[in-house]
Amino acid sequence: MKALAVEENGALRIVEIEKQKINDYQVLVRMLAGGICNGTDAKIIHGKFKGFHTYPAILGHEGVGEVVEMGRFVENFKLGDHVLCPFQEGMNGPYHSGWGAFAEYAVCWDWKALVKSGVSQDSPDFPVSAYTQKVIPKDMDPVHGSMMITFREVLSAMKTFALQANKSIVIYGCGPVGASFTKFAKILGLGPVIVCDLTEERMQKARDLGADETFCSTDPDLTGKIRAVCPQGVDYVVDAVGRSQIINQAMNLVTFNGKICVYGISPNNSMELDWTNSEYNWQLQFIQWPTKWEEAQAHxxxxxxxRSGILKPEEFYSHVVPFEKILEGFEMTAKQEAFKVMVTF
Structure with a gap:
């Protein structure tokens, strides 16, 4: 089968690998759609994803596929089901799994049947990724299903950050992740919702999604303008980009007992914190890897x-390309010519 591989030097190419064999508690799925992640995929390509060093690797973690084969003891899937988050299991020839949803086929686990057989969820070999492998309605566009993965990750992070209604929030970045934070902040009753980005196009996106105020991230008077909206400071500042300098900028913005919430993964793993101008009490919380259980609870x-129409997945991507043109999709993403690119099979 065909799959997208990334080499250690960052080169991308479509390769031929073996279709994976499933065990008694797995299902094989034929991939239907996936999303190019502007964060994780890009950082793996550039060798900047913390803890990931296994190349060459098959990319992709935002996929949805159709069940075409079932293991003997599978109870909670059926043929034809559309399932989120299929992955490649382990090595496939020389290729490691970079989650591996950008392939023609992938694998899901029936974790409930596995537990029923006596396998402990605390076992180091337990496939925790299986928690996120949820069935979606067949009448749902698979592209929209793929977008649900970003949505679930962001919502689970917001719950862990303990963001509360009627509290003010500043969100740095309005890419797909920042846009999700913006929309969900409005749905959950936070306000005012202030979004900072570099481009007018992204700021307009934030306004379209309900942001109360938008400011250019490089505005020399950014702190003053935000303070004009929230004179006592803001309750939450969210880094949805992955820039360590945002943390120090946020020190000048958070109110007494406010919280700086870091979701974006910075290419830098160290920095000097400067709280000279901060309040005496504040919190800094990193949630850069929502647990699979938490993500599943957000589903x-x-x-x-x-389903209610409050959240429209089509507002969060700009391009859809067939798998045969996935390299063009990554090129558009790298050149920032696309908001988010989705892939169909």
Missing amino acids: QQVMNWI
């Missing part, structure tokens, strides 16, 4: 929002 709420 139904995201689905409810989509």
